[in-house]
Amino acid sequence: IDWIHSEHIDSDNVSERLSKLDGILVAPGFGDRGIDGKISAIQYARENKVPFFGICLGMQCAVIEFARNVLGLPDAHSTEMDDQTTNPVIDLMEHQKAVTHKGGTMRLGSYECQLINDSIAFDCYKQELINERHRHRFEFNNDFQKMMESKGMRMTGINPDSKLVEIIELPSHPWFVGVQFHPEYKSTVAEPHPLFVSFVEAVKSKAGLSVQKESFVDS
Template sequence: LSVAEALRHAGYALNSEVTIHWIDSETLNEENIAAVLGNMDGIIVPGGFGSRGIDGMILAAKFARENRIPYFGICLGMQIAVIEYARNVAGIADADSGEFNELCKHKVIDFMPGQSDSIDKGGTLRLGAYPCMIKNGTAMERCYGKATIFERHRHRYEFNNDYRDALTAAGLTLSGLSPDGRLVETVELTDRPFHIGVQYHPEFKSRPNRAHPLFFGFVKAALERRETK
């Protein structure tokens, strides 16, 4: 199931029609970001691979954070949120992902085979459904209403645990961890209506008659923002 379908499922559950504006992140820059995104009720950065359009995605995550626009980052979108926060809030100016910049000094996202025993036989992708423990008092807990969830993964890069302390000290909440505590599965800004990044693919579990809790929460936050404009 696609992200677009999952958004529509949430719209059905909220008796609202979701209008999706597809934006090529390669076209975003400091000069046009406000004009392009300023009227959006929510910003979502879905999964993907490679470095194409990454700078524009980081600008979008920054714009969402600074303007309190609901932000939902899925897989790559979570990694984008972490990089943006590291650079612009935690003061790690050259923070990046090992996927985009192998020579980067501060790889806040990297291929971390030592952190996970659950990569596939080819040694590259973490695939399948895995449990995640949700931290109390977080936006994640508000969305799911439970302490343990199971979600489907398809990725090879992870949050680099070497930067846990620096990012949490700067205000980023690590709201979901693997049961052994080794893997950061979700991040958020808990004081926002919705600013969440997840390493997994929640769209895979959304259904027309059962919207996924995170898509429901995101669309609900977007509707509330629209009402307060």
């Protein structure tokens, strides 16, 4: 495992820094520190078919990267980092835009997510309706959903009540998944989260290692 600070990555050195990796995970976070490095790393993973897992901000950065480099929207961004962007692919939920005191306004706790059958997510969970825990304020902007889907990004997990996008995938890629929730909150050594298990299996496959499903629970 190679821990890389995204501030140390840019479009000039991304290939050199990441070429030896068999999988890339962009972790959760807040703010704009290292955001360009995260986006460069995701572009590298997408274009070079390296297994990619984006969690919370990592998913949001994947949406931004796709909008910029596939949809051709160079100023696409999150309004968390750029509130003047003309293409806010990540934005506040509508009812939060007038809130001036942000304390206690994050989307917290467990929410339902409806999965599409033909997806990596469904293959991991083996069920259509799941519950996952959240801790964030910004969301995928559904105004861009049809445009994203027309270029190959699939929204494979949707909240059935709010219609917010919870999971994105790229079917043309061996393993490219972004989730708005935090699977690490429900993952333990004894019972690793199925998304982490699937990601590690994809990484091992990329590395040319045999994939063996092991039990982490003593018999």
